[in-house]
Amino acid sequence: MNNGTCSSITGIARVGRNSADSFARARRVFPDGTSRVTIDRDPVPxxxxxxxxxxxxxxxxxxxxxxxxxxxxxxxxxAFAPIVEALTDQLQRGSCFANPTKSEIELAELLCSRIPQVERVRFVNTGTEAVLFAIKAARAITGRSKIAKLEGAYHGAYDWSEVSLTATPHNWGDPTAPSSTAFYHGMPASVLDEVVVLRFNDVEGARRLLSMHARNLAAVILDPMPSRGGLIAPKSEFMVAVQETARDRGILVIADEVLNLRQSIRGASARYGLVPDLVTMGKIIGGGLPIGAIGGREDLMKVFDASAGDPLLPQGGTFSANPLSMTAGLAAMRHLxxxxxxxxxxxxxxxxxxxxxxxxxxxxxxxxxxxxxxxxxxxxxxxxxxxxxxxxxxxxxxxxxxxxxxxxxxxxxxxxxxxxxxxxxxxxxxxxxxxxxxxxxxxxxxxxxxxxxxxx
CATH class of the missing domain: 3.90.1150.10 (Aspartate Aminotransferase, domain 1)
Incomplete structure (x- = not known):
């Protein structure tokens, strides 16, 4: 039974003998046999x-x-042919450099031309990094530390964005004031204290909680249609409530479009009446390779500007804007x-x-x-x-x-x-x-x- 990795002969038959054998090998080198907690297994992947x-x-x-x-x-x-061809050509010319390439300019130009409110772009390696730097940017711009987010919404693997990701009926608290719940054992209490949790589509709750914590809120991060939260359509009045309260209180609005950018050529925010200050992107803009991006108004994106010395928010990365991701992303987006x-x-x-x-x-x-x-x-x-x-x-x-x-x-x-x-x-x-x-x-x-x- 390969070290007990399969619960039954039926389970082996369901996934196939070669998958079962592969999982048995994987359990000898990975903590649970995989490198991603999101991998489905029934009973093996x-x-x-x-x-x-x-x-x-x-x-x-x-x-x-x-x-x-x-x-x-x-x-x-x-294996989309235009992406394969573009990557093959780029690989023959090099996979990554310490210097910029034209492909990053071209992909940035495409995004700026399509996505409303995206006047400047900064590339990173994942959606998680995009959210991380957008939150850091909001803190640097406002001088505040707290963020607000939606209960059950996934925004990547950054402590503050993981709060209440997996809230349950046992710990999610009052329906009018959701508790900030830990995503993993050992999450610092200070992180929980710095996150205000909103219920999606709760109009009055959003106005009240954002106003109550406004003095310390740098940003509210909002996925227009949270996948992990149910892939539920937003009420127009909810979008209005969040944005009006945020604007009145000096809170930045971050649209997380890492997943939902695929909803239209202009993204999901435009579809649902959200006019964000900053936008995080990923997934489809990389053509199947790792990528993330932060975009926003020119005046806000100056937080990353290092042309006159140290920026308010330093951001780098060995593989940020690497030519393989830029090339694949450009090919993918041009065909979208x-x-x-x-x-x-x-x-x-x-x-x-x-x-x-x-x-x-x-x-x-x-x-x-x-x-x-x-x-x-x-x-x-x-x-x-x-x-x-x-x-x-x-x-x-x-x-x-x-x-x-x-x-x-x-x-x-x-x-x-x-x-x-x-x-x-x-x-x-x-x-x-x-x-x-x-x-x-x-x-x-x-x-x-x-x-x-x-x-x-």
């Missing part, structure tokens, strides 16, 4: 041999329609024109509408959220309003695990508890397949679905 277009092929030779896209980063799918975004939105609409129709026809206690090329399924009958509404009861969590498993058994890699995403190589037939597999899942698991309504 699927090990991938290659990706082509919208498909993944595992080490056991099985093919999966990829709805994960490396956590939504691969908007053109796998208005037609590409319209096509992706069309596919997303087909899937969301089809799933909603199946749910309605069968009277199933599930719902689907999302927008553009993104969707997420929930084991509740009504569209959730925020993270607390979307938090699954035990019976619902079981259904979602079974749903992910059923999709895998039918050749589709569906993320567990996160956003699923469409990519440009996908077709209408792929969208219809997703709907069909979902319908078959409902037909075969009626007793489990009934348990949601009984136990919630």
């Amino acid at each position: 699927l090990y991938i041999e290659r990706g082509v277009g919208s498909y993944l092929f595992d080490v056991d030779g099985r093919r999966f329609l990829d709805l994960n896209g490396n956590f939504t980063a691969l908007i053109h799918g796998h 024109d208005s037609a590409a975004f319209s096509y992706l939105e069309m596919l997303g609409n087909i899937v969301r509408d089809g799933i909603s129709r199946v749910i309605s026809n069968r009277g199933a206690p599930l719902c689907v959220t999302g927008a553009a090329s993104l969707f997420r399924l929930h084991p509740i009958a009504q569209i959730p309003n925020d993270y607390r509404d979307a938090y699954p009861a035990p019976a619902g969590a079981t259904v979602m695990r079974q749903l992910t498993r059923f999709f895998a058994e039918n050749g589709i890699f569906l993320p567990h508890g996160a956003a699923a995403s469409m990519s440009t190589p996908m077709t209408r037939a792929d969208a219809e397949l997703i709907i069909d597999v979902f319908a078959r899942f409902l037909d075969r698991h009626q007793e489990m679905l009934d348990a949601i309504q009984v136990r919630r």
Whole structure:
């Protein structure tokens, strides 16, 4: 049984013998057999041999329609020819230098021309770094230390942005004043004291809490449609409340578009009426390579300006703006024109509408959220309003695990508890397949679905 890494013979059969063997090897060199806590395992991970277009092929030779896209980063799918060609050319000329290259200027020009409020850009290596430096910039500009963030929203692996990421009914506190909860054992109490937690779509709560803490608040960071928070659409009045209060109180607004930039050619903020001071970007702008970026108004981005000596906020990095990421990102974004975004939105609409129709026809206690090329399924009958509404009861969590498993058994890699995403190589037939597999899942698991309504 390979050092106990598989819980049963059935489990080995489900993931494939080669994946099971790979995981047994991995457990001898990684603390839990992986290098990312976000890796799904049932009971072991699927090990991938290659990706082509919208498909993944595992080490056991099985093919999966990829709805994960490396956590939504691969908007053109796998091995997209223009990216491969651009990278091949760049690799022959060098992978990284201590000096700048033209490709970083070209990618920055593209972003500044598309994304509202982005007049200047600074490149880093990950979305986490983008958020980290945006928060630091807000502190340097305002002279304040606290931030406000949404309960359940993911903004990368920076202590302050991780507060209340995994809040539960046992610790999330008063619905009108959410507690700041620790993400990991040992998170300093001082960090918790410096984060004000807001509930998504709570209009009055946002006004009250931002006003109450305004004197010490440097910024409020807001994902226009938090993936981990449920991929729920924002209420327009919530967006207005946050922005009006922030402007009145001198609090900067940071839009985290690391994931949701894929919602339109201008990003998600423009879609939902958010006019941020700073914007964090990543994922799709790297063409499948590591990348992050902070953008914003020229006057605010001067916080990074070192032309006259020491900047207010020093920022560097050995691989920041490396030519491979810049080249791949430029190729990816150049092929994301208005037609590409319209096509992706069309596919997303087909899937969301089809799933909603199946749910309605069968009277199933599930719902689907999302927008553009993104969707997420929930084991509740009504569209959730925020993270607390979307938090699954035990019976619902079981259904979602079974749903992910059923999709895998039918050749589709569906993320567990996160956003699923469409990519440009996908077709209408792929969208219809997703709907069909979902319908078959409902037909075969009626007793489990009934348990949601009984136990919630």
